[in-house]
Amino acid sequence: MAAISIRNVDVVFGDSIKQSLALLDKGSTRQEIIDTTGDVVGVDNACIEVQEGEICVLMGLSGSGKSSLLRAVNGLNSVSRGELLVQDGDQMVDIATCDADKLRHMRTSKVSMVFQNFALMPWMSVVDNVAFGLDMKGMGKQERRAKAMEKLEMVGLSEWKDKLPHELSGGMRQRVGLARAFAMDSDILLMDEPFSALDPLIRSQLQDELIELQQRLNKTILFVSHDLDEALKIGTHIAIMESAKIIQHGKPEEIVLNPKTPYVADFVAHTNPLNVLCGRSLMSDSSDLEVSGDQWVLNQHDNTFISLDNEGKVASASRQELPLTLHHWHEGENIEQLAEGLLVMASPDVSMRSAIEIRYKTGLPLLLEENGRLVGMLSDKDFYHALLGRHFTVDEA
């Protein structure tokens, strides 16, 4: 079941929403609507399903409507039209139409939020800040403090419990923000650029912690970011927004490989593909290999050849007439221990990072095998292609 189901949601800010929606239906642009009615279109006909346990990243530049959409999920922005269903036990609650009590119930027990600028209460101690949401829930002082301490321990700040927020560093403050959201024990977390205000090093550290916490606690996370590298790192799914519309929604690799519009392609071209791409999307297909006699040419210059058996399996390999040792590499195996001159065969799902490390260690191209058949090869040319952001332009051509 989807944890969040956003169906044809429009969010318009202003006083003449009906008129603006009518203009939107006629196909007016955002700017035309501002000029005619003075209203700002935040989200235009968004449709996404976020499954339980998924980290869905809403990606886009500032003003693209990603925060507007996120804030609609817990009702901070009201939905002008459409359905926004959020899971509540066995049923789905429509945030767009539910009454104030239901909305409060959803906010106190189903959906919590982490803010870009932390939004901690400056007059409250760290532990009271973490307990803030529990207080709103109506929990007694002793109980909520105990629970807040538990969450502070989880983010490693229990020794700071009596400090005020301004005595903490940015990274620590956002940990408090995370603990406050986790204290609610809600299934869904909304994170509005939570790491954007932090130093790169702290940011990457908190990203790792978030991924680790998510794996342990299995929350559904809707995450807003303007940084594609961050989105690719933590997202299981990414939705890219441009001027209030969702223009592409898919898995990270799909987005990197098949950007739908030049706008997305531009984003993708500036990203680091190491953690995203896998061997299959980089490789030169085995059918493209040159054949010389009964052998296949891996590298013409130093006379590296392989020969296949009848089933398409790699039988032997040689370089400069000397036989090469074949090695089957499996995910998790230590790359450092591979000897130079080893011809490694791996699954096409090998990550680009591992593939490059293997190539670096052995000094030879990689062979990719699936179901006992050679499917492709990874050589320097393929890596350079990906690093230069050419992997998709090649696809398009």
Place this chain on the structure above:
Amino acid sequence: MNWITENKLPLGSWMEAFVDWLTFNAAGFFDAVSVSLEWMIISMVEIFQWFPPFVPMAMTAAIAWWLHRSIPLVIFVVAALLLILNLGYWQEMLETFVLVLAATTLSVAMGIPIGIVAAHKPWVYTILRPILDLMQTIPTFVYLIPTLVLFGLGVVPGLISTIIFAVAAPIRLTYLGISRVPDDLIEAGKAFGATPFKLLYKVELPAAMPNIMAGVTQCIMLSLSMVVIAALVGADGLGKPVIRALNTVNISQGFEAGLAIVLVAIILDRICKAPGAKEEG
């Protein structure tokens, strides 16, 4: 031009007619207010007077210590009060203190809720702003006259005039404080499911507290500045010897009474001001 000067608008007469109408129709109400406020103030003064002077002195010193943990401040408070006692203005000082206390309490009790409403409803503030400006700019003597007519001679017209003059401070500063609460704190409150009431007293009021406290302190100072004027309509207190000294050109009495007012002002200011300022820093 003659036509303009000859046909004078009867604005003053209208106001007079209105006050006459009030006196005639609502005399019972104003008398009741006057009697109950007067009774309240006089009995409070009596309670303070019942104690030997060192009891209020010790209490003030204790409050100063409790709020600020500063020995110099405690020494100053005790010395100042001893000086007032020595000059023979103890009774007047108590009367002034009670007047200021009553005016501030009533102003704050009215001002903070009005300020909160004004911050939440912009149209209320639009209406309120010219009224507040008016209350603070009309010379105090001008509204002293109708309050005198409505409430009779004594401490009550002084109290009412003081409130009219001082209530704007807590209203304005509460309004300012609440409307300046950062949006992300409000959003955080809402996102964690605060009801409008909880949002007010768990987020907005604490966040606005430095401003509200500044409003209270200002209100105290404004009330104190009305002491002499209140004495003109018969309010007891340190204003009375000042007026008497003015009428008899008595330099020494004027100086002593004036000094006593200044000392009360400094004590109140030092005791009230810092806690708010500290929170801000």
